[in-house]
Amino acid sequence: MTTIPAKKLENGVEMPYLGLGVYKMTDREEAIQAMTEALKVGYRAIDTAALYGNETEVGEAIRSSNIPREELFVTTKVWNTDQGYDQTLKAFETSLKKLGLDYIDLYLTHWPVKEKFVDTYRAIERLYDEKLIRVTGVSNHHQHHLEKIFVKANVKPMVNQIELHPYLSQKPLLNFCSENNIAVTAWGPLGRGKILEDETISDLAGKYNKTAAQIILRWHYQNDVITIPKSVTTSRIQENMNIFDFELSQEDVRAIDDLNKDFRTGQDPDNFHFDF
Numbered sequence: 394m395t396t397i398p399a400k401k402l403e404n405g406v407e408m409p410y411l412g413l414g415v416y417k418m419t420d421r422e423e424a425i426q427a428m429t430e431a432l433k434v435g436y437r438a439i440d441t442a443a444l445y446g447n448e449t450e451v452g453e454a455i456r457s458s459n460i461p462r463e464e465l466f467v468t469t470k471v472w473n474t475d476q477g478y479d480q481t482l483k484a485f486e487t488s489l490k491k492l493g494l495d496y497i498d499l500y501l502t503h504w505p506v507k508e509k510f511v512d513t514y515r516a517i518e519r520l521y522d523e524k525l526i527r528v529t530g531v532s533n534h535h536q537h538h539l540e541k542i543f544v545k546a547n548v549k550p551m552v553n554q555i556e557l558h559p560y561l562s563q564k565p566l567l568n569f570c571s572e573n574n575i576a577v578t579a580w581g582p583l584g585r586g587k588i589l590e591d592e593t594i595s596d597l598a599g600k601y602n603k604t605a606a607q608i609i610l611r612w613h614y615q616n617d618v619i620t621i622p623k624s625v626t627t628s629r630i631q632e633n634m635n636i637f638d639f640e641l642s643q644e645d646v647r648a649i650d651d652l653n654k655d656f657r658t659g660q661d662p663d664n665f666h667f668d669f
């Protein structure tokens with residue numbers, strides 16, 4: 394079984410470079426089946442959120458896998474309507490109960506809600522001090538959001554989860570995070586399935602005898618980015634982790650870097666609405 398390599402974070406905790414994203418897994422049977430399959434083939438990280446409505450299923454899949462808790466890396470997120478210091482602590486309790494865990498590996502502010510995201514992060518920092526989480530982090534934060542947090546925080550966010558794929562390569566934000574020892578996780582790493590037909594990527598798939606998804610996930614890995622591709626399809630769950638047995642040349646990494654079009658599949662963190 395392939396062992397997924399891990400990235401050493403700022404505080405020494407190791408986070409797998411690849412995990413299973415579980416957004417849209419709302420059908421209970423389908424969710425448990427996909428999570429169970431992933432854990433069976435070697436995934437050790439799962440990325441959920443209060444918003445996704447499947448924290449209970451994540452907990453069930455974990456328990457029935459019989460994998461020791463310390464080998465797993467569970468991420469969840471505080472949703473926008475629960476932000477602020479006290480509300481975040483409360484939302485965390487709810488997530489912990491739903492997951493049926495006694496700690497969470499990584500807890501993230503889901504989006505930088507104006508006037509609230511700094512207090513939300515301060516609550517995450519408290520959870521870290523109380524050892525209820527192993528790693529602190531945020532999601533969808535731009536440089537200016539992070540700089541506001543730096544002013545108030547004792548512990549800098551260790552992870553920033555952002556939309557990132559070949560059509561949205563986010564180089565300036567990646568560089569800023571790297572300079573500040575903030576690991577980057579790519580959400581929508583496959584462009585939510587919308588960029589798999591790209592001609593450059595298809596050509597590289599032919600050249601390396603891999604699939605388009607594998608080329609993209611390998612590109613992320615070679616750029617030192619953690620990925621959390623979502624799939625409920627057994628063959629794709631396996632396919633997406635078979636990326637550690639080949640290497641793209643530097644020239645081919647750059648060819649994919651050059652595909653950037655600043656194309657977002659989701660909202661812009663500076664101008665987002667969360668009325669759903």
Ligand SMILES: NC(=O)C1=CN([C@@H]2O[C@H](COP(=O)(O)OP(=O)(O)OC[C@H]3O[C@@H](n4cnc5c(N)ncnc54)[C@H](OP(=O)(O)O)[C@@H]3O)[C@@H](O)[C@H]2O)C=CC1
Pocket residue numbers: 413414415416417440441503532533554555579580581582583584585586589604606607621622623624625626629632633659
């Ligand atoms: N922090 C945030 O704001 C956000 C976080 N996320 C997180 O990131 C995760 C991943 O992002 P997501 O939006 O799901 O998008 P992805 O880029 O992971 O794409 C998922 C889509 O691609 C398909 N797919 C997966 N693998 C393959 C493959 N090998 N070949 C062809 N198609 C494939 C899936 O289909 P199928 O399932 O049918 O196989 C699904 O339709 C989420 O699940 C969630 O955990 C996502 C959005 C926002």
Ligand SMILES: O=C1CO[C@H](CO)[C@@H](O)[C@@H]1O
Pocket residue numbers: 416442444503658659660
């Ligand atoms: O995690 C998420 C899943 O996708 C949603 C719709 O784009 C996002 O808003 C949310 O952040």
